[in-house]
Amino acid sequence: MKIQRRRIRLSLVLIIALILLVITAIAFKNWLGGYYASENNLLELIRGFYIQYINSLQIDNSEQYIIINYSLPYILYCLTVSIISIVFLFIYLVLRRINKINKALYKKNSVGHIQNLIIDYLYNENQQSLDKLKKEKNNNFRKNVVKQLVVLNDNFIGNKSKLIKDLFYKLELDKLTNKKLNSFFWDQRVRYLRVAATMDIVPLLEKVKENINSNNCNVRDAAQLALVKLNKKNPFEFLNEIKRPISTWQQLNFHHLIERESIPVPKFANYLSSNNMSVVIFSLRMIEAFNQNEEQIKIIKLLLHKETEVRHQALHTIKELNIKEATPVLIEKYSLENLHIQLDIIEALAMNDTEESIVFLSSLLPSENFDINWAILKNLNEKSRKQVIETITTTPEINLMLQQLAFNI
Amino acid sequence: MKILLCDKEPIIFKLLAKELTQHGLDVITAENGYKGMEMVREHKPEIVLTDLLLPLVNGLEYISIIRDESPNTSVIVYSEISEENMIEQIYRLGAKDFISKPFDPERIIGRIKRLDVYQTNTIAK
Numbered sequence: 191m192k193i194q195r196r197r198i199r200l201s202l203v204l205i206i207a208l209i210l211l212v213i214t215a216i217a218f219k220n221w222l223g224g225y226y227a228s229e230n231n232l233l234e235l236i237r238g239f240y241i242q243y244i245n246s247l248q249i250d251n252s253e254q255y256i257i258i259n260y261s262l263p264y265i266l267y268c269l270t271v272s273i274i275s276i277v278f279l280f281i282y283l284v285l286r287r288i289n290k291i292n293k294a295l296y297k298k299n300s301v302g303h304i305q306n307l308i309i310d311y312l313y314n315e316n317q318q319s320l321d322k323l324k325k326e327k328n329n330n331f332r333k334n335v336v337k338q339l340v341v342l343n344d345n346f347i348g349n350k351s352k353l354i355k356d357l358f359y360k361l362e363l364d365k366l367t368n369k370k371l372n373s374f375f376w377d378q379r380v381r382y383l384r385v386a387a388t389m390d391i392v393p394l395l396e397k398v399k400e401n402i403n404s405n406n407c408n409v410r411d412a413a414q415l416a417l418v419k420l421n422k423k424n425p426f427e428f429l430n431e432i433k434r435p436i437s438t439w440q441q442l443n444f445h446h447l448i449e450r451e452s453i454p455v456p457k458f459a460n461y462l463s464s465n466n467m468s469v470v471i472f473s474l475r476m477i478e479a480f481n482q483n484e485e486q487i488k489i490i491k492l493l494l495h496k497e498t499e500v501r502h503q504a505l506h507t508i509k510e511l512n513i514k515e516a517t518p519v520l521i522e523k524y525s526l527e528n529l530h531i532q533l534d535i536i537e538a539l540a541m542n543d544t545e546e547s548i549v550f551l552s553s554l555l556p557s558e559n560f561d562i563n564w565a566i567l568k569n570l571n572e573k574s575r576k577q578v579i580e581t582i583t584t585t586p587e588i589n590l591m592l593q594q595l596a597f598n599i
Numbered sequence: 600m601k602i603l604l605c606d607k608e609p610i611i612f613k614l615l616a617k618e619l620t621q622h623g624l625d626v627i628t629a630e631n632g633y634k635g636m637e638m639v640r641e642h643k644p645e646i647v648l649t650d651l652l653l654p655l656v657n658g659l660e661y662i663s664i665i666r667d668e669s670p671n672t673s674v675i676v677y678s679e680i681s682e683e684n685m686i687e688q689i690y691r692l693g694a695k696d697f698i699s700k701p702f703d704p705e706r707i708i709g710r711i712k713r714l715d716v717y718q719t720n721t722i723a724k
Contacts, residue, residue: 305610313617338610345611348703450679 192268196374218270219263234544237262296330296558304334308342312353336363340388350362355389364391371397375402380412387416395420403433410442418447425453427463435468444472445479459485467497473540490516492524502531517542521550533565540569548574555582567591601625601642602711605649605661607636615648618704624711632656639669645716648707651678651689659692666693672715677702 196493222233249257310319323335336358343354358364359575363385370382371394383401386394398420401413406467414432426438426444436444448455458473459482470492477489490505490513508516520535520542527535539547551566555578567575567588579592604612609630616626622704627642629635639647647665651658654674662674676689677698686697696710 304610305613308610309613309617312614313621341608341610341613345608345701346614346704347701348705350614350704351701 209558215264215267217246218267222263222266226538236266240265278581290448293330297334300331301334301338304331304338304353308338308357311357312350315343315353315410320357320360323357332361332363335361336366336385339363340385341386358389362387363583367391368394368397371401376406376409381407383409383416387412387419390419392420392422393474397426399431402428402431407437410434411437411443414440415447417441418436418453419445419451424456426456426458426461429464429466429469429473432466432469435466437468441472441475445476453478455482457485458482459488462488467500470495470500471503474500474507478507478510481511483513486511486513487516489513490519493519498528499561501527502534505531505534505538509534509541512541514544517544517547521546524550529559529561533561536562536565540566540571541572543571543574548577552578552581556585558587564591567595600716601627601644602646603635603638603642603644603649604628604646605630605632605653607631607650607652607654611650615707616703618707619711622708630654632658632661635661636664636668639665639672643669644672646711646714647672647674648711649674649676649679651676651685656717659688662689662692662694672718673712673714675710 245256251473304323307319307323310316313321326332337356339559341353341355345356346354365387367382367389368391370378371380371386372381379401383398385391386398397417398413401409402417404410404413414428414436417428421427447453455476456478458480460483461469461473464470464473474489474492483489489504489507489511492500493508493516495501495504507513507522508520517539520539524532524535536551539551548570551570555566556560557563566578568591570578575592575595579588582588584592602619604615604619604626606612606627609628612628612630616628621627627638627644629638633646633655634647634657635646635653638644643660649658649661653661654666656664658676658678661703662676665672665674673695674693675698676694677700678685679700681699689697696715698707
């Protein structure tokens with residue numbers, strides 16, 4: 191909501207600026223009319239050049255008159271506005287540069303001091319150090335304190351970690367984090383979303399949630415990761431609410447977070463009915479990673495999903511979890527799938543190694559397609575392979591494959 | 600006994616230095632691999648406690664350089680990378696111990712006390 195309000199405000203400012211530009215252009219033209227009458231030398235000179243240029247264009251006199259009297263004031267206006275803008279832009283860039291240098295200098299001088307105060311507090315619980323850290327209200331100082339505390343908290347556990355969090359709250363940096371989550375700049379929001387997660391600021395849960403569908407991928411990724419840490423009851427609850435796809439990189443981040451932070455693993459089968467394809471794929475991957483094979487029917491049903499990617503992932507999960515109950519569906523679906531998925535089905539059936547799947551695989555041999563022949567022979571175990579070979583008519587290609595497999599063994 | 604701490608984040612080595620000096624260790628610090636190499640050549644510390652991800656010279660390279668230039672120095676590596684292959688490689692290069700991050704700084708002294716070099720030095724004193 192806040193982001194939308196900000197956008198409306200920005201659009202209003204742009205419209206007002208445009209109206210002001212038009213008004214000032216008209217006012218400028220009227221004002222210039224008075225100046226023409228006063229025979230200002232500079233204006234006369236510019237006008238002279240302009241008339242000379244228009245004359246050289248060889249257009250008829252009436253058009254020349256219109257161009258000279260109507261366009262010149264606006265051209266002059268544009269020129270003036272451009273020059274003023276360039277000057278302002280230049281001043282802005284210089285000030286920005288100076289500000290950056292000052293910030294860097296401040297950082298260089300203050301960071302060492304901040305680090306010493308923090309360590310002094312952590313080891314001696316020195317009230318004076320705490321007071322010094324509290325007293326400083328400079329924005330950059332407080333930002334650097336946050337940064338140092340986050341680095342420490344990321345690297346250490348145990349008593350020191352408790353003290354670090356304690357110090358964070360004593361300095362009221364949670365309030366700063368809360369404020370920064372409303373920042374107009376996305377990089378600030380990302381930074382403080384990470385701070386909220388690292389420092390475990392649970393009261394900010396709702397505010398973090400507001401960012402999970404942000405247009406900016408960095409903001410929504412940081413918000414989602416923060417939620418996994420902050421929502422203690424149901425860390426992946428947000429999967430029901432996200433509207434945009436989760437990138438593979440983000441999926442890896444979630445997995446890493448579960449393992450690193452010992453986050454309670456939810457039942458990922460609960461998210462298999464999501465409308466968001468990436469949520470389904472991610473859930474399948476997690477089911478596979480955490481060996482959650484209780485809800486096999488839900489996984490088998492996904493073999494009928496309309497999206498190829500989901501079917502492909504479901505097949506992979508079935509293969510990895512060795513879900514034998516999927517055999518009839520796999521056989522039924524085989525002829526309807528593309529070669530890529532067909533090869534996956536063959537692999538899954540070969541690994542299932544049921545009587546039904548071996549009979550089906552035998553029926554596919556010999557195929558005209560090299561990949562199908564090879565997938566069947568390669569993925570079957572030795573015993574099943576022998577069983578299959580006995581029932582089929584071998585071709586020179588299949589014999590060659592068998593020789594190759596025998597050689598590899 | 601001299602110990603060299605290497606980490607790209609000064610606040611980390613400052614905190615670890617504070618912890619270790621409390622246990623009577625003589626601590627020196629370096630914020631990148633290159634400076635770390637120079638410190639090893641110059642001071643020949645008995646122990647090097649280093650992060651795996653260092654600027655300028657990467658951690659693995661750093662361990663092998665220490666092994667070549669100061670074979671009596673024991674290296675303890677800490678990192679948030681916990682892949683088995685990587686840990687194996689760290690030990691193969693000559694590190695004596697590996698600690699995965701995040702860790703409790705108060706327990707680091709326990710890991711140092713386990714090293715042969717620490718025990719030999721304490722007995723010698």
